[in-house]
Amino acid sequence: MKRRRFKQTTSLQERIAEFSEKVRKQADAATDEKEKEELLRRLRFADTAANFERQLTIEA
Known part of the structure; x- marks a missing residue:
């Protein structure tokens, strides 16, 4: 079974x-x-x- 993959055009923060x-x-x-x-x-x-998500991006 093949996974369907696609790239997000907007960031997670924008989508939320x-x-x-x-x-x-x-x-x-x-x-x-x-x-x-x-x-x-x-x-x-x-x-x-x-x-x-904001906390994770600050720590990374």
């Missing part, structure tokens, strides 16, 4: 920022409280990933 912006807009537009909480949870995970 785009994802966070998209999810933040969805959370602002959400009317259902349960859906909004789920989106905010995903946003916190993205922020944590961004912080973790």
